[in-house]
Every structure is written in structure tokens, then in C-alpha cells.
Amino acid sequence: MAPGEKIKAKIKKNLPMTGPQAPTIKELMRWYCLNTNTHGCRRIVVSRGRLRRLLWILFTLTAVALIVWQCALLVLSFYTVSVSIKVHFQKLDFPAVTICNINPYKYSAVKDLLSDLEQETRGALKTLFGFSELESRKRREAEPLSSAWEGTRPKFINSVPLLFFDQDETSKVARDFLTGQKRKVRGSVIHKASDIMHVHQSKQVVGFKLIGRNFTLFHHPMHGNCYTFNNRVNDTVLSTSMGGSEYGLQVILYINEEEYNPFLVSSTGAKVIVHQQEEYPFIEDVGTEIETAMATSIGMHLTESFKLSEPYSQCTEDGKDVPITNIYNTAYSLQICLHSCFQTKMVEKCGCAQYSQPLPKGANYCNYQQHPNWMYCYYKLQQSFVREELGCQAVCREACSFKEWTLTTSLAQWPSEVSEKWLLSILTWDQGQQINKKLNKTDLAKLLIFYKDLNHRSVMENPDNTIPSLLSNFGGQLGLWMSCSVVCIIEIFEVFFIDSLSIITRHQWQKAKEWWARRQPPPCPEAALRPQGQDNPALHIDEDPPTFTSALRLPPALRTQVPGTPPPKYNTLRLERAFSSQLTDTQVLDES
């Protein structure tokens, strides 16, 4: 090889034609394929034979397609969650326990308010079923009721008349009639005599052990006075550090059976609900009934669930982003949202609020005096609510975290045969002056609520993918198929978008110039004076001064042989060798 060629090759090797310096796109691609860090491209250029090259092109394209597909899958599955269940043994906060008597008000106290309604109900029962006297209760015999029906003008039956459709449907209608009246009457009760409610306590909590004596009163519209235990009184929540019935809440309930309202409720007992301290107890929806003359032992298991909110799921953390105002003064829950939504709609549509839920701002409870049509409106609204036409179910979202107590209920006889006598007498003493007669077994119920064990199970959602793991998955895919990295992507971007575009624009610019030149015959002869590129016809780059590379690529244009410098006369190599050996010698000499 001629020495000139050799130098040229060496320079070419050491000085890569990068980027826009490449004359054509093809050259650029070639350069890219040879120098890129990805693995497929080099093979395309290097391999010989058309078939092989085609195969390599095919492989490379497949790899690119696979990368794109897999990465798309990774991105699409980014917002998935994995669920983890953890069980800890730890000291647990005791939940709030709300206990209500099924009977909301003492019969003796609300008898006056309900007397009209009761008489009408009796009348209706008589007309519909031909049955006149309720003989089950002795105390009712004293009441003069036969005359009342004749005397007073029926006011309730007029507002919601009871119709006799068909044999099958009667009972249903009758029931609707009763509950409807009940609601209405109670609405008036709360208006007329709201002070009565707080005086009456239809139930006494007799005794409880271990964890304190803080029952707080809570007035429930359907169940009257309810009592909540451990409801964050004085900002302290009681907690248990031992499982088992000994370390829980033990309550003996006095359920005054004699004071039950005959038409309002038909079952005897108490209702209990276990809930969080901040939560509103929906005792009519999710309460557990307690039988009288029984010991009900309720073992609890705590399960806590945490969901991830946006963008993983639609749940809400605290209900602030739900467009429904919370009319309950408690923490958000789906149940509360639905009730609030219904109440708000009720106030909007009917102009008054329903009695069993709290009042929104500036609204009144419904009664016949001010809102004669409310019952009709209410039923219409409730039907559309149940059919999900009000949009409440769409608007309300579930809460992200909730605690749930799984209850295992078992019953036993209490008091037992042999202990009945002394237990009843001492319980009577406990009641003291409030009750002057001896207690009956069926007036009492014993309730034990305890943690079965302190294993606290939490179900937690975790994001399945994090940004680091997504990136490393990307890296894995890119590396697996093509040994590529972000650097390669930047390279690709650089080569395909910046460099090739610049080449294309340059070509276009050149073409346009040529075209312009051809369109306009040389306006002046000076235009021909473009002797750049050493007047070489092989070089098309007109605008740029020739780079070193392009200059090297030029064939030697003229026969003019540049007289090379004669090789130096002195023998450098030999000198150097001699020197180095000499140097060691001298050094050795120096050292010695």
C-alpha cells in the first residue's frame, strides 16, 4: 500500500465522519450502523450476501417491534396494584360500641302523641282484617279506645288512604301504611316535643367491667336514645392488650319490655353495632340484634383495608373531593354519602327533609302542616333512588380505608336456672329506685364484646410498579433484544432526526440553488466563479469548504505530484533505541 493511502486510511479511521459532515444519507446510515452501540445494525452492514443482509434486517426489525410491544405492555400495566395481607399481633384500640333499644321511646311517655294514630290503626286493622281488640297486653284494657275511633275525625287516614287491592297485596299495603304513618308521626314528635326525647331513657346500662364507664348518649331518630361506649370521650380511646372475653366489654342491658310501642316495633331486644370512633353508626342498617334472657357473646376480628386512590382506583381518602356535602358530623363513608345525597335531593324536590336523617342547612323536617304532599314526594323520590335515577350512586365513591370487625356471635342461656334467683334480686337492687318491681328475666340481656385474639389483619394495596422498576424493565427489554440503552435512543434521535434532516435540508437547499441557477441564466459571468473543492467535478458539496475528510476522498486531480519532503537523514529509530538502552545504563550508573 502506498504510504499516502495508508495515512489516509489511518486518518479516516481515527477521525470519524460524524453527523452532518457525512455527505449523503447512505453514508450517514453506514456510519451509524458501524458505530452504533446496538447490536443488530452492525450485522446488517458487515454481513456479506444479500440473503444474509436481508435476514439481519428482518431480525433487527423484529427486535425493534418486540421492544416496542413489550414496553407498551409495561406502560399499560403500570397502574396495577398488588394486594398484601399482613397479620400483626398487637395492642388494639377497642372499637366504639353503640347499643340501642329496639323500642325507640317509652310507650308511657309517647302514648299521648301517638294515641290518635294508634286508634286509626286499630280501626284500619278492624276494617281490613275484621279483628278488633289487641288482647295480648293487659295494660291496654284500661284505655278507652272504642269511643275514640268514633269521636275524632281521622286525620291520618285522609292524607294517606289505605286501599284494599287484592288479597295478596293487602299485607304489603298495610305495612306501608303503618311505616308511613310512623315516620310522619315521628316527624311531628320531634317538632312538638323534642325535649321529651332527651329525658327518656328506655334502657339502663347496668354494669360493665374493666374498661371504664363512659357511655355517651347519642340520639338516633329511629331508635331513640342510643349509648355509645368508647366514643373518644376526653380524647382517649380505650385499648385492649389481651384477647378473650375477660378483657372485653361486659354489659347487662335492661330492656323494659312493658314500655314497647305495639305498632312501632314488633320485636324485643337490643341492637348493637361495632364501629369506628369517628364513624356514624347506621344502626338500622347494619346492627346486630340481641335477644333477651340470653348472654350474647360477640368475638371480634379486626380487618383493616387500605386502597390506593387515584389513579389506581376511584376511591376517596376523606370525601372532600366528592361533590356532596356531608350532613352528618362524622367521617366520610359511602353510606353517609348516599344518605346525604338523598336528603339533599329530598330538600330540593320536596322542600323538606326526611326525619330519619340529619337536617341540611336551612331545611325543615317534613310534617303535614307545612308540607301536605311530602309523603307522596318521598315515596316517588325513594323509588327513583332505589332505581339509581338520582345519580347518587354514581357520584358517591367508596372510602379508601376502612376498618371492619368480623363478628362471631354465640348465644347461651342467661341467667342459668340455678343462679336466676339471686342474680335477679341483686340486679333489682342495682337498679335501685328506678324500678319498684322485681326484674323479669325477659327484661334483661347480657352482652359480651371482646377481641377473640389480637391478630389484626390488614389488607393493603400497594402499587405493583414503581418508576424505578418500570425503567429497569425497559432496560431489561432493550438490553435483551438489542443491547440498547438510553444512549442508543439518543443516538438514534441524533442520527435520524438531526443529522439526516440536516443532510436532507442541505441537499434540498443545494437542489433549489441549482434549480434557481438554471432558471436564471447566469446574470453575470461572475457567477461561474465558484472554483471551490479545487475545481473537482467529483465533489458536489459546493457551499461548504471541503473538510479534511472530503478533501482526502478526492482523487488526485492533476498529474501534479507534490514533491514530498525527503525522509530525514538522521536515523531516529536507531537513535531512540540506543538512547533508551543508554538511558537505563546511565540510570543504573547513577544509582550505583
Place this chain on the structure above:
Amino acid sequence: MHVKKYLLKCLHRLQKGPGYTYKELLVWYCNNTNTHGPKRVICEGPKKKAMWFVLTLLFTSLVCWQWGVFIKTYLSWKVSVSLSIGFKNMDFPAVTICNASPFQYSKVKHLLKDLDELMEVVLERILAPEPSHANVTKALNFTIWNHTPLVLIDERDPSHPVVLDLFGEDYNGSASSSPAPGRSCNAQGCKVAMRLCSFNGTVCTYQNFTSATQAVTEWYVLQATNIFSQVPRKELMKMGYPAERLILACLFGAEPCSYRNFTSIFYPDYGNCYIFNWGMTDKILPSANPGAEFGLKLILDIGQEDYVPFLTSTAGARLMLHEQKSYPFIKDEGIYAMAGTETSIGVLVDKLERKGRPYSQCTMNGSDVPIQNLYSGYNTTYSIQACLRSCFQDHMIQNCSCGHYLYPLPHGEKYCNNQDFPDWAYCYSALQRSVDQREACISQCSESCNDTKYKMTISMAEWPSESSEDWIFHVLSQERDQSANITVSRKGIVKLNIYFQEFNYRTIQESPANNIVWLLSNLGGQFGFWMGGSVLCLIEFGEIIIDFMWITIIKLVAFSKSLRQRRARMRYAGPPPTVAELVEAHTNFSFQPDVADRGPDTKPYAEQTLPIPGTPPPNYDSLRLQPLDVIESDSEGDVI
């Protein structure tokens, strides 16, 4: 060999002086490394070079950061959970059955006689506004009473609560301490409390109760504990309900079974308890089908008439499902079954399998828990309940120097009673109320890794029905007592069905979320993603660092050498010989630069050399020296 060669080369380089500079090394590394960034830094133009330099640095820091994240995640020892639900052939759970009353009253009457009489009088005293002195005066055993008496606390005047002893007038005649109005107080004004004294009555506390019921019950239980703890275990077991009296009928699947299939265990709270399918001696019974047909059916007679009246007020059978070979803590985890009903219990086995250390703090078999398991005497497995109770008993023995009757005894200790340990009731109630004690126990006991719970779905119905009542009672009486009369009643019999549900297991299994493979693949992914690197690149980098150190060493050596040289030159204080001189010295043997001779001479060196004959040296020689050396070292570097 290679190492030796390499070392030789290094030595050579050392002798020659630092052949490589840091810059050369870096350039060589960047050019030849397999990571993607550095190459660009070398072979691009100045602007791009800067950009690539920044990018490379950025990516390197990103990789380091992400690696940190991953390693931290790995070291947090997270677990992932797999949940499986289904039906499979499983071992039927062990079923423990107790009667709510620990003893048959007819058999313990003689032990409790004094106490019961006292209790009746106490009740009378509390209830009756005016005490009738006539029947109180009969011989009561006041030794029990004197130890821990019940008192009435009159709180009608909140600032001056008056403490009234119930038997104030009777046993010591100090009538002045209980004035007349105290007698007529009721629950609103008065509280019943228990007086607990220690240190021979010098320090007393009043344990208050909100209701008299609670106070009386608690007092009675305390006294009964005292009595029973003095009776040996064997006697107590005889006083409890025998198996043949409790278990009337038993059917497991299609196989009939009897009380003989039950293992007896004495549980202080409930007397004799019977365990079915405990797996201690017999083979464990499996159940292959869901549904009541293939489960355990039992008929029990709890004999409510024979209950100890003051000890238990609740009547029913107590039962619990638990794992084989585990001790049943039936008081805490058991459920009731009511007399006169049929109770059906559908069972779902809820199993939890945890990973041990370092994933969680659980223990596999309790051997690493610092508390001696007192229940190991029953040959049962470790459970946290057992540990907590053992811990309590430990504390009890430490503080009160006697063991509580409800828990097993360690070796060489005694149960508490009033005679030997007069302070025990005071000590026990203080210990029971102390939160510190419980917290200490909880922190010492760790939960067991494999935990099996039985989720129960309970439903009840009346049994026997009115029409079938007669014949069922007849058959049951006949079977048990061989008598024609009906000896069982609705108040006593309990029917139990225990069976697997349609899905009988739910297993929660933990597995490590991030194992070493996960870590490596993520590390590789990150490195590959940002820089296209692999482990080999790391090795390359390590090699470069070793080279770097070599260069440093070489430089240091060279530096020290040059220092020494300079010192030597300081001694000779003359300019070094030129190349020409050296060449001359090499070729011309007669040539002597005789530098040493003229060391102290102050005359310029050049003047001296002038007269020496020979070819004049080329002037540019010294300049060429440097680049030639570079080329030589470069070629040598390629060889390496």
C-alpha cells in the same frame, strides 16, 4: 505466568518512569469500554463532547441512585402474599367441649358450704334495708370473710364517702362505724366494693365496681379460687362432669363414636373438657366432603340443675375448634352453644403461613422466645396465648411468690391460697390491672409463624321439636342411665353439628417479594437502560481503577526518584549530560565526560566541553526525545 509478566512489565515501566498518564488511561478506557456513554465523549466534536460528558455523568448518577433505591427495597425484606381458597381433603379440626359450669354442685357442695352460706347472707345484707339479726347469728365461717371483705361505700355525700362493712356489727361489734342511714342506701347512693389488704392489713385498697352484681360475682370467684386451689387436681377432676355424663351421642361422618374418642383435659375455668381428634395418641381423622353429613354430630347434656349457682350465671356448652396438638384456650376463643337448640357450625380453615426472620418477627416453634412455655407439659405446640399466660404466671410468681390457679405451675411452685399466702389477692389484683405487665409480656412474646384459625358460620334452631321431644328424651335417657324415666330435659341437652363448608380452606402464604434474582435483574435493567452496561463493564471499571493506582504508584516512585536525583544533582550542581554527550559516551569508549571530577568547580560546563573533538551533535535532538518516547509507550500499551 501472566501475573509475573505483568509485574515485570510494571517494573519495567517503573524503571522507565511513568509511561502512562491519567489522561491516556482515561482516553483508552473511554474508547474501549462497553458502556455506551464514554465512547461518545471521546469521538465527538467539542460541543457534543461537552453534551455527552454531561449526559454520561447524569446517567451514571441516575444509575447509582436507582441502584440505591433497589438495594434499599431489597433490604426492607418485603413479602408478597398469595391467597388460595378451595376445598381439599383436610384434617378435621380438634373440637374441645366443656360445660360452662366447672363442677357438679352436688359433688363440691361440701367444699363450698361455708362460702355459699356467707354469700346468701351477704346478698341478704345488701338487698334488705333492715337486717334481720335472727338468721345471721348462725355459725358463719368468718375466716373467709375477714380476709377479703365486701364493703358498701356510701357516696351520697361525695366529699365524705363512708365505708360500711356489711357485717360491721356482727363480728367485732363496732357499730359506730356503720350508722343507721347506711343501711337504707341503694345502687344510686352506694357502691359495693371489695377490700383488698396486704402486709397484714396495713395497706388496703378498695376495688370498686359499678354494679353490685359484678362485685358479688368477682368476690365469689376469688374466694372459690382460693378454695379450689387447695384441692389436688385428681379430686377436682372427679368433681367435674364426667365424659359419659356430658357426651350423650357422637357421630363422625358415618362412623359412630363415643365419649371414649375424646381426650380429657382439666381446664380450671370450665372443669373437665373433652377434646375430639386432638391427634395426641390416635390417628388424626380427615374429612373429605363438605356438608353436615360428613361432619361431627354431638348431643351433649349440660345438666343445668347441677350448676354451681354463684360461680357461673351463664348456662350452655362451651366449645372451641383448634388445631391438632395445640392447647385450647377455650375461655378466650371459645363460643357458647345453647341448651335446647341445635347449633350448626360451618368451618373454614383460615391458615396463615408466614416467613420467619428476617421478614417478620415470628417464631417457628417458640424455642427462641425468652419465656418458658408452661403449657409444654401438655405436649402442645407453641402459641402466643400460651406464651402470654406463661408470662403472666412468671410475673405472678415473681411478685406474689405463688402461682395463679388458672394457669399451669412451673416446677417447685405452689398455687396461691389464703392460708399460705395471705397477700395474694391484693397482689394478684394489682398485677392484673397493671398495664406495664401486659405490655412487657406482649413485647416478649412473639407470634407463631404458622397460624391456623377456624372461621365459623353459626346458625341455630330449636331442638328437639315439640313433636319429637318425647321419643328423643326417652332414647337419650335409656342410653345414658338405662332407666325408663326421662332423665334429660330441654334445659340440658345441646345438639352440635360441626362440618366443613363448601370451601374449606383459605391459605395466606407469604413469600419473599424481592429475592436476589429480582434484585439482580433490576440492577441489570437499570444499568442497561441508562448506559447499556453489564457486570463486565463493572469489571472493566475495576481494572481501570487498578491501573489508576499503578500509575499513581509509578508516579510516586518516579517522584521520589526524581527527588533523590535532584538531591544528587544538587550535590554535583551541574547540568545533566546532553544526549550528544551520552551518545558519545556510548560509542566512544575513550570519551570521559568526567563530571565527577569537576563537581565543586564553579566554571560553566559548556566551556569545558568545547575543546573535545568529534561530530557536533544535532541541535534538535533533545526536542525529539519527548514525542519518540510517547510513540514507544503507545505501542507497548497495545501489547498489554
